[in-house]
Amino acid sequence: MDGKHMQIGEVATRTELSLRTIRHYEETGLVIPSARSQGGFRLYTENDVQRLMVIRRMKPLGFTLDQMRDLLRATDRLDAHDALGADEREALLERVRTYEQAAAEQVEKLRVQLARAEEFATTLRTRLRQSARAAARRD
Known part of the structure; x- marks a missing residue:
């Protein structure tokens, strides 16, 4: 990672999420912006x-915000550079x-629906094709 910072508009474009949705995820503590600009952005x-x-x-x-938070916490912990005990690591995995x-x-349910x-x-x-053929024969 190059440490580049992006404003919310660029993030919205990259993620295809609305500004409102991104702000909502901030309010619920899911994704807190890493920094603020001098102008407060x-x-x-x-x-x-x-x-x-x-x-x-x-x-x-269909995952809830709490489930999203739980998964992100687990992956954050696994990605952290401090040493994890074998038991904690296995529990997180x-x-x-x-x-x-x-x-x-x-995914399987969606395949069936599709x-x-x-x-x-x-x-x-x-x-529709049968109806069109039948209409053509009548004409």
Whole structure:
């Protein structure tokens, strides 16, 4: 990481999140800007952007803000450079595994939903083609 700081507008563009959403995540303590400019503007680092991307990916899968906070705490602890005991490290990894399994289950549910939506769209397309052919024969 080069230590570059970004203002909230650039972060919004990079993450495709609204300014309001980014501010909400700050208010709830999920992603606190790493710094403030002399003019008081929020300044974000690449790490802050990565945290926002984690949240952006978790939200559509139905994870709560508390779950997002819990996962970020676990990954922060694993990424921290201070030594972790073997037990603590394993407990943190187990917590991350739980989220990975929950995400995999959601992905499977979404695959099923997508397949049903595609079947439905195909059924409607077929019906429209049949109706168009029937109308053409009547003319």
